[in-house]
Amino acid sequence: MALAHKGITPEYVACRFGDKGRMAFAGYERYPLLVDGDRSIGDSWAIACYLEDAYPDRPSLFGGATGRAAARFINTWADRELQPALLPMIVKDIYDHLDPADQPYFRQSREQRFGMTLEAMAAKRDERKPALARVLDLLRAQLDGQPYLSGTAPAYVDYIAFGAFQLARSISPYRLVEPGDALYDWRKRLLDLHGGLGRSTNAYPE
Amino acid sequence: MALAHKGITPEYVACRFGDKGRMAFAGYERYPLLVDGDRSIGDSWAIACYLEDAYPDRPSLFGGATGRAAARFINTWADRELQPALLPMIVKDIYDHLDPADQPYFRQSREQRFGMTLEAMAAKRDERKPALARVLDLLRAQLDGQPYLSGTAPAYVDYIAFGAFQLARSISPYRLVEPGDALYDWRKRLLDLHGGLGRSTNAYPE
Numbered sequence: 001m002a003l004a005h006k007g008i009t010p011e012y013v014a015c016r017f018g019d020k021g022r023m024a025f026a027g028y029e030r031y032p033l034l035v036d037g038d039r040s041i042g043d044s045w046a047i048a049c050y051l052e053d054a055y056p057d058r059p060s061l062f063g064g065a066t067g068r069a070a071a072r073f074i075n076t077w078a079d080r081e082l083q084p085a086l087l088p089m090i091v092k093d094i095y096d097h098l099d100p101a102d103q104p105y106f107r108q109s110r111e112q113r114f115g116m117t118l119e120a121m122a123a124k125r126d127e128r129k130p131a132l133a134r135v136l137d138l139l140r141a142q143l144d145g146q147p148y149l150s151g152t153a154p155a156y157v158d159y160i161a162f163g164a165f166q167l168a169r170s171i172s173p174y175r176l177v178e179p180g181d182a183l184y185d186w187r188k189r190l191l192d193l194h195g196g197l198g199r200s201t202n203a204y205p206e
Numbered sequence: 207m208a209l210a211h212k213g214i215t216p217e218y219v220a221c222r223f224g225d226k227g228r229m230a231f232a233g234y235e236r237y238p239l240l241v242d243g244d245r246s247i248g249d250s251w252a253i254a255c256y257l258e259d260a261y262p263d264r265p266s267l268f269g270g271a272t273g274r275a276a277a278r279f280i281n282t283w284a285d286r287e288l289q290p291a292l293l294p295m296i297v298k299d300i301y302d303h304l305d306p307a308d309q310p311y312f313r314q315s316r317e318q319r320f321g322m323t324l325e326a327m328a329a330k331r332d333e334r335k336p337a338l339a340r341v342l343d344l345l346r347a348q349l350d351g352q353p354y355l356s357g358t359a360p361a362y363v364d365y366i367a368f369g370a371f372q373l374a375r376s377i378s379p380y381r382l383v384e385p386g387d388a389l390y391d392w393r394k395r396l397l398d399l400h401g402g403l404g405r406s407t408n409a410y411p412e
Contacts, residue, residue, distance in 0.1 A: 063272025069357035070276030073348045077283065080344065138286065142279045151275035 001159040002048050003034075004194035006058040010034075017102040044163070045075050048156050061156035071156050078160045082139075085132040086164055086176070088114075092122035093172035125174075136176075136183060143182040147189060154193060162190045162198070170203045207365040208254050209240075210400035212264040216240075223308040250369070251281050254362050267362040277362050284366045288345075291338040292370055292382070294320075298328035299378035331380075342382075342389060349388045353395060360399060368396045368404070375409045 003010050020029045026040030034041045041050045052061050062068035095118050148154045165187050168176045177184040191198040209216050226235045232246030240247045247256045258267045268274035301324050354360045371393050374382045383390040397404040
């Protein structure tokens with residue numbers, strides 16, 4: 001979404017967990033990884049900053065230095081609060097959709113990280129709902145009186161949150177938002193952006 | 207701090223809980239209330255937006271529309287996460303510093319809101335520390351590599367968080383931050399800003 005915001009159409013290279021070695025040339029082992037000419041940039045936030053600085057004449061992702069700093073805080077919030085609240089809801093579904101060769105690694109690493117089996121996490125989905133509702137309510141409040149998290153037009157803060165929604169939508173039948181929810185309408189706006197880019201991946205019904 | 211950022215020196219009028227009626231002329235009953243000529247504006251966020259729009263030629267609080275939207279999200283986060291994590295730590299101290307005439311109202315309204323006595327809240331201070339540490343860690347992460355929450359220069363997002371720290375510092379001996387903490391150094395920078403404005407109130411030792 002950030003690339004499309006900048007008017008850039010990249011070549012996408014899909015990568016399985018077992019293919020991490022393909023990113024070793026750049027010194028990274030986690031996606032996303034952006035390769036632009038002879039530059040390689042890993043980590044979503046670093047990529048967004050790179051795009052903003054390398055393509056300053058294209059539409060801005062942050063709206064200036066002060067906006068970039070505020071977006072950075074929201075990015076950290078999403079990493080520490082939004083994503084961890086969402087992940088237990090969908091982690092078993094991620095596992096179920098993986099290439100079988102990746103499943104043992106994923107199970108072992110995630111079960112170690114969370115201290116319980118994937119099945120136990122899935123069983124706790126309902127009791128995790130209040131924690132998820134609390135972070136989603138923060139996003140909902142932001143949509144009071146404006147169509148995008150970034151105000152009247154979409155910008156990087158929208159893409160931060162949209163990424164979490166896209167992951168859920170593409171890998172899990174769990175319905176994060178329902179029609180009638182301001183976040184449902186917001187997600188629809190994001191899915192319509194940039195020529196419907198967000199609809200170009202396989203996904204469960206909205 | 208937002209007024210000083212805009213180069214405005216207001217006349218301050220202190221107001222006790224029992225004096226709420228003094229704000230009735232403006233249709234508000236909670237401070238802060240800003241009166242600028244024939245305009246009256248209540249609520250910190252609305253005041254910040256008013257200042258930004260009414261004084262566009264002074265230094266910006268938000269750095270543009272996208273930055274304003276992101277700051278609004280952080281303001282909501284502060285209202286819902288930072289302030290509630292901090293308040294249990296200091297609520298009994300607030301009570302102890304109140305004009306005796308205000309104490310019964312404060313006790314009754316806060317004990318009803320939190321469902322326990324002020325003394326019970328004070329006794330839970332230690333068990334609430336992890337929740338406070340979690341929100342303070344979000345602010346600390348933001349100071350990695352930059353002196354202010356808003357980047358290289360202070361802006362409204364700094365003042366949002368500083369307000370919470372100022373309340374604690376002025377009303378409670380509870381030490382929210384200690385020397386050596388990035389947030390301690392950041393608070394010192396904020397206290398030094400605008401001619402040391404933040405040091406002009408009574409406060410406990412830093």
